[in-house]
Amino acid sequence: MTYAEDDEQPLDPAMERVRRKMIRLMVISIGIMMIGLLAVLFAIIYKIGSSSEDKQSSADSTSAAEQTSSQIELSSGETLVSSRVSGSRLILEIESAQSDRRFVFIDTQTGEVLHILQVR
Numbered sequence: 001m002t003y004a005e006d007d008e009q010p011l012d013p014a015m016e017r018v019r020r021k022m023i024r025l026m027v028i029s030i031g032i033m034m035i036g037l038l039a040v041l042f043a044i045i046y047k048i049g050s051s052s053e054d055k056q057s058s059a060d061s062t063s064a065a066e067q068t069s070s071q072i073e074l075s076s077g078e079t080l081v082s083s084r085v086s087g088s089r090l091i092l093e094i095e096s097a098q099s100d101r102r103f104v105f106i107d108t109q110t111g112e113v114l115h116i117l118q119v120r
Contacts, residue, residue: 072104072113089114 011019074080077097084091090106103117 072106 074094078094081093081095088108090108092104094102094104101119105114107114
């Protein structure tokens with residue numbers, strides 16, 4: 001048994017309406033999917049572009065920070081326990097021989113000592 005186009009009967013009007021609605025829904029859903037895909041691609045391109053600008057601005061701020069330097073003198077018996085960076089601040093934790101601790105807050109942009117916190 002072979003299939004021939006001559007044997008195909010035309011659809012009745014109700015089925016033809018259903019077929020047209022299905023095609024219309026398919027075209028609408030494909031359009032929405034394409035718009036969503038383009039939105040995702042544009043978001044990815046935007047993120048890549050903005051991250052390269054952020055790297056450039058951080059490189060500029062790093063070069064400015066490298067130009068300024070500051071020194072903190074540790075007396076005998078003092079040791080640097082830890083250091084942390086929070087935003088544009090560097091926090092140094094220094095312990096003395098008597099187990100006293102002090103925290104030194106430094107601005108990384110200017111190298112200026114902002115605050116010294118003594119903990120006994």
